[in-house]
Amino acid sequence: MRQRKLFMLIAAGALLCLTIGCSLQIAGVPLEKYRPIEVPKLFDRVMDERRADDVLVAGVQVVDVTPYDRKAWIAGFGQMRKSRGVLDPVTARIVYLDDGREAVVIVAADFVGMTASDVERLRSLVTAKHPQRIQFASTHNHQGPDTIGYWGPGLLIPVERGVDTDWFDKTLQAIALGVDEAIRRAEPVRLALGQAEMESEWSSNLWFPHNAGPIDRRLGVMRLERLDGRPLATIVNWGCHAETLLDINKKISADYPGRFYKYVEQRGGGTGVFLNGGLGGMISPRICRFDVRPQYKDLDQRIAWMDRLGDRLAELAVGAVKDKPRVTYAPIAVKSVGVEIPMRNGLLTTMARVKILPTTDRQIRDNHFFSEVNYLRIGGAHFATVPGEALPSLSLRLKDALPYAEVPFVVSLANDELGYIMMPEQWSDPVYSYERSMSCGPQTGQIIYDAFVGLLAQDR
Structure with missing residues (x-):
């Protein structure tokens, strides 16, 4: 009976979303000026109707938040770096997980980062009761729009915020609507876990000779699949700056996580979700080493290398869980x-x-x-x-x-x-x-x- 109530709530939320016109079938944030709308906050409603049936359900949604219609300050490699188009989309990837007693939403976005005040804004759009159950992470993308403010007009230090407020407000609203959509799509799933190790040829600590210095090469992987084995999502956790293209690139891009998304889906892993790990001090793609950069002066060379890194990350992630046991309940x-x-x-x-x-x-x-x-x-x-x-x-x-x-x-x-x-x-x-x-x-x-x-x- 409780499970039936859950799905009735989900259906009601879907109807409400249709009546207020909150379609997520858009390529990037819409061109119209930001107009706040009331997000249904479906998360609160399903949390009020706990199932307690030991069935793990999950829903996934991808929201394209690319600023196709405007130039944006790119977050990385100093101030005054204005975009000149789009190389590939930047997205927010949403995973809703619910064991019947407890639930959590993981949002991973192709952003350089987001401060607590803006995370608080996003959470307030999604829930009025359970803010800590909405977990937001950035891939630390240095080829995407400024979402912090540090990379706008300035010289050495910023003198004006680099965040496009209209785009950012629409983006947070679109992500909140995406959370509701992930909840509406929730279905029973199986879960598998695995680990792998990234080879040294792909990442390096820039402050030390290659293969020296502190580095965490371990990947953590979670696969979510439908009960018939069809893939839903692959979540990977690995520490490395998303800055393969350096400042040679002038277009919006998700950097290597974007290529990971593409290849993990092609390899049967479903929707790719990237969570960055121990990336600081200074873990970057090996191609960013100062002694390697001169070999890759051409942007097309760097894009090709980035493509291979994304493919290798996808290959390792899918392989890490291929033969691992599946469970249908994960508290x-x-x-x-x-x-x-x-x-x-x-x-x-x-x-x-x-x-x-x-x-x-x-x-x-x-x-x-x-x-x-x-x-x-x-x-x-x-x-x-x-x-x-x-x-x-x-x-x-x-x-x-x-x-x-x-x-x-x-x-x-x-x-x-x-x-x-x-x-x-x-x-x-x-x-x-x-x-x-x-x-x-x-x-x-x-x-x-x-x-x-x-x-x-x-x-x-």
């Missing part, structure tokens, strides 16, 4: 805690206070930034969320803190972007002078690690 847990980060970076503090970087009075006070850390458990997949760019050492420590996980996932740029997340010993290391200039302070990594370990203690 879900979501635990969250706020963290208070001392701010030791004068530039970032100033950018926040003059509203180049979006914050609210609640999120910055007395030279502290307030953010969050989350622990998600979806069956044997255990997730640690990091509100910025985790360095590999932190990524590996967080994975080691999850000894009971079948597959650990460390998700960077989750629900916030506080820059590089450094441990105290890295803050004082001259190797990381650049990261220090884009980090809150020396205690950030330890505070986040301790907060996460505290969440784990609550789950035992």
